Amino acid sequence: MRKLLPLIGTPSGSHPGGRSAMTCRFRCGDACFHEVPNTSSNEYVGDVIAGALSRRSMMRAAAVVTVAAAGAGAVGVAGAPSAQAAPVAGKGQGHGSAPKGARGLRFTPVAPNTEDAVVVPEGYRQDVVIRWGEPILRGAPAFDPEKQTAKAQAGQFGYNNDFLALLPLHGERGRQLLVANHEYTDEVLMFRGYDPENPTREQVEIAWAAHGLSAVVVEEDRRSGRLTPVPRHHLNRRVTATTEFRLTGPAAGSDLVKTSADRTGTKVLGTLNNCSGGTTPWGTTLHGEENFNQYFANSSRATDKRYGVGTGATERKWERFDKRFDVAQEPNEVHRFGYVVELDPYDPTSTPRKHTLLGRFKHEAATVRLTQDGRPVVYTGDDERFDYFYKFVGSKRMKRGSSRSVREHNLSLLDEGTLYVAKLTGDSPATDIDGSGKLPADGEFDGSGRWIPLVTATADGAVSHVEGMTAEEVCVFTRLAGDKVGATKMDRPEDIEPSPHTGKVYVALTNNSNRGKSGYAGPDEANPRSSNKHGHVLELTERFNRPESTTFAWSLFLVAGDPEDPSTYFAGFPKDAVSPISCPDNVAFDDHGNLWLSTDGNALGNHDGLFGVATKGDRRGELKQFLTVPNGAETCGPVIQDRRVLVAVQHPGEIDGASVEKPASTWPDGPGKIVRPAVVAVWRADGRDIGV
Numbered sequence: 001m002r003k004l005l006p007l008i009g010t011p012s013g014s015h016p017g018g019r020s021a022m023t024c025r026f027r028c029g030d031a032c033f034h035e036v037p038n039t040s041s042n043e044y045v046g047d048v049i050a051g052a053l054s055r056r057s058m059m060r061a062a063a064v065v066t067v068a069a070a071g072a073g074a075v076g077v078a079g080a081p082s083a084q085a086a087p088v089a090g091k092g093q094g095h096g097s098a099p100k101g102a103r104g105l106r107f108t109p110v111a112p113n114t115e116d117a118v119v120v121p122e123g124y125r126q127d128v129v130i131r132w133g134e135p136i137l138r139g140a141p142a143f144d145p146e147k148q149t150a151k152a153q154a155g156q157f158g159y160n161n162d163f164l165a166l167l168p169l170h171g172e173r174g175r176q177l178l179v180a181n182h183e184y185t186d187e188v189l190m191f192r193g194y195d196p197e198n199p200t201r202e203q204v205e206i207a208w209a210a211h212g213l214s215a216v217v218v219e220e221d222r223r224s225g226r227l228t229p230v231p232r233h234h235l236n237r238r239v240t241a242t243t244e245f246r247l248t249g250p251a252a253g254s255d256l257v258k259t260s261a262d263r264t265g266t267k268v269l270g271t272l273n274n275c276s277g278g279t280t281p282w283g284t285t286l287h288g289e290e291n292f293n294q295y296f297a298n299s300s301r302a303t304d305k306r307y308g309v310g311t312g313a314t315e316r317k318w319e320r321f322d323k324r325f326d327v328a329q330e331p332n333e334v335h336r337f338g339y340v341v342e343l344d345p346y347d348p349t350s351t352p353r354k355h356t357l358l359g360r361f362k363h364e365a366a367t368v369r370l371t372q373d374g375r376p377v378v379y380t381g382d383d384e385r386f387d388y389f390y391k392f393v394g395s396k397r398m399k400r401g402s403s404r405s406v407r408e409h410n411l412s413l414l415d416e417g418t419l420y421v422a423k424l425t426g427d428s429p430a431t432d433i434d435g436s437g438k439l440p441a442d443g444e445f446d447g448s449g450r451w452i453p454l455v456t457a458t459a460d461g462a463v464s465h466v467e468g469m470t471a472e473e474v475c476v477f478t479r480l481a482g483d484k485v486g487a488t489k490m491d492r493p494e495d496i497e498p499s500p501h502t503g504k505v506y507v508a509l510t511n512n513s514n515r516g517k518s519g520y521a522g523p524d525e526a527n528p529r530s531s532n533k534h535g536h537v538l539e540l541t542e543r544f545n546r547p548e549s550t551t552f553a554w555s556l557f558l559v560a561g562d563p564e565d566p567s568t569y570f571a572g573f574p575k576d577a578v579s580p581i582s583c584p585d586n587v588a589f590d591d592h593g594n595l596w597l598s599t600d601g602n603a604l605g606n607h608d609g610l611f612g613v614a615t616k617g618d619r620r621g622e623l624k625q626f627l628t629v630p631n632g633a634e635t636c637g638p639v640i641q642d643r644r645v646l647v648a649v650q651h652p653g654e655i656d657g658a659s660v661e662k663p664a665s666t667w668p669d670g671p672g673k674i675v676r677p678a679v680v681a682v683w684r685a686d687g688r689d690i691g692v
């Protein structure tokens with residue numbers, strides 16, 4: 001049984017949440033220190049939805065329909081069974097009496113801690129799968145941080161791994177295809193003697209090559225359970241800040257995205273700040289371009305201000321080395337970032353795409369569910385305080401098969417359909433929501449909601465549903481479209497994931513230090529805590545459980561924090577039997593229907609971690625910590641297979657004042673070795689399934 005920890009303050013002084021100043025500086029361009037970009041006045045209104053169903057009638061409706069659509073979404077990709085892990089020869093570390101819990105969560109929870117290590121439950125083993133700098137392409141040299149070059153980095157695994165996908169590889173026994181995002185670079189932890197005022201061209205070009213995506217085949221050692229990269233495999237690929245992308249959807253080819261280097265407005269170089277993502281049922285991966293604003297300098301436009309693009313120089317000074325990062329010189333380049341990008345990892349020669357129909361904002365993730373007739377529905381959140389979450393409903397049906405023409409068809413699925421933004425209404429009187437987190441009189445933070453259409457694209461063109469904005473403008477200035485239609489201001493919508501078992505959709509809302517402060521939106525039933533330090537998780541039920549519905553019911557599934565804090569809520573589960581959790585960020589499901597949550601910025605003073613929680617049955621709400629990550633790191637990209645858990649350990653050692661010379665972590669290779677972001681696999685020592 002876990003030990004309850006005293007509530008302690010933020011470890012990093014004035015920095016919001018538990019993040020160090022270095023994280024704020026390099027990851028999001030100090031977003032929390034700048035003004036909140038959403039200054040629109042679309043306040044929460046009590047009960048404005050004419051004709052919306054009451055939550056209870058929706059729940060009744062949802063209960064009687066099948067979840068066939070959710071099941072159809074699996075198609076053996078997102079929920080692919082793991083490659084087999086053979087039992088460890090000769091021994092199995094005993095568990096003693098088997099820990100209790102929902103099936104899939106029967107492990108002894110890891111206690112909150114500040115170890116400079118990945119800590120896993122008793123009876124589990126772990127190993128690094130791949131680190132920043134490991135060569136994956138033919139000709140790439142072994143990693144040498146003292147002699148790093150842009151050319152070497154372009155053939156090596158990138159920096160700061162975030163989203164992960166593990167895809168099946170048919171015909172190659174024991175192998176899977178790992179796809180990873182590389183969100184951003186920490187120059188002070190990458191380069192000895194880094195001078196932030198005077199980065200060199202070589203350092204900047206290394207950073208360009210360390211951003212982007214990696215695809216790398218991994219192979220299982222059947223005896224030990226380890227996963228190791230297969231260098232030089234023909235599917236291995238690096239996508240960087242200079243790889244060619246195709247812009248698709250209504251904004252492609254419009255004047256808003258034409259630049260001096262691309263008069264067609266269809267060809268973009270690179271992807272930036274890819275945070276979380278998703279795996280599609282048609283065998284591709286989606287990657288959210290998140291804090292793209294921080295790479296662009298010298299803007300004075302109001303539209304850029306709504307995205308947090310700054311008026312001066314950038315932290316990394318890229319604008320000195322390529323004028324496209326200088327808005328004053330190349331005004332439209334910044335309009336070509338902030339999209340959901342799609343990669344076909346099975347075709348290393350394919351040109352990845354940026355889908356403008358899914359809107360432009362700080363995309364955290366993009367996750368797919370299929371309608372009963374096979375059309376894609378994509379959920380995606382905008383990770384900023386007081387910003388919105390969105391849904392895309394496609395109009396074209398997915399085709400099955402793997403021929404080139406089928407794959408080409410499926411790669412166009414996100415270019416026709418409608419983009420919506422969420423509007424939530426609570427069902428309790430506003431006076432019941434006092435900002436303390438106290439449950440309202442009806443015992444639940446809950447209500448109904450509506451998906452408000454923003455833009456629809458067909459083969460014949462696109463129409464805007466937002467007064468005063470063209471379809472192209474909605475796709476490029478999507479935040480402004482959300483403002484105009486009165487979308488609900490949320491506490492930083494991070495990852496979103498529909499349950500493959502029930503179809504219910506889970507939205508991680510990581511925190512919002514400014515909620516309820518003077519000049520900002522106050523608490524509402526969907527974001528009920530003022531100065532929300534620890535975040536919450538919203539559960540959304542589409543009407544009739546149809547993903548294409550335009551109305552839904554919602555309730556708060558978790559209100560995070562130390563369970564001793566009366567403002568927390570764990571779906572009604574007894575609070576003396578759950579782990580403390582703070583700042584939920586990435587979410588994933590296991591095959592048992594349990595939700596797994598990784599955290600970013602534990603504001604309880606302990607390290608970030610990965611947690612599992614039951615979403616149904618009599619253990620619904622029982623939350624258990626599965627692992628913790630080293631000093632300064634965030635836990636990202638969880639993939640939960642039957643016999644293996646994969647996490648991305650992002651920005652280890654990212655603590656104020658740290659540098660290559662003065663590391664704040666010795667992970668993963670011990671003292672004297674450079675700190676390296678890396679992917680870690682965890683499996684059971686006895687080779688059996690996780691948590692059973």
Ligand code: FEO
Pocket residue numbers: 183275276290364383494585600
């Ligand atoms: Fe890159 Fe919203 O975390």
Ligand code: CA
Pocket residue numbers: 426427428440442443444445446447525
């Ligand atoms: Ca209520």
Ligand code: CA
Pocket residue numbers: 275276494585586600
């Ligand atoms: Ca994140």
Ligand code: CA
Pocket residue numbers: 275276364365494495585586587
């Ligand atoms: Ca995330």
